[in-house]
Amino acid sequence: MYGLIGKMRxxxxxxxxxxxxxxxxTAA
Structure with missing residues (x-):
């Protein structure tokens, strides 16, 4: 799943x- 940070990156x-x-x- 892509998070807000993922989109920013x-x-x-x-x-x-x-x-x-x-x-x-990995964290999930």
Missing amino acids: AARGQRDAVMDVLRES
Whole structure:
């Protein structure tokens, strides 16, 4: 699931977005 941070990161860079998504998935 993509969070607000994920969307913000996606706007800045796809790579950063992927990193956040992986971290969110691991935390969940």
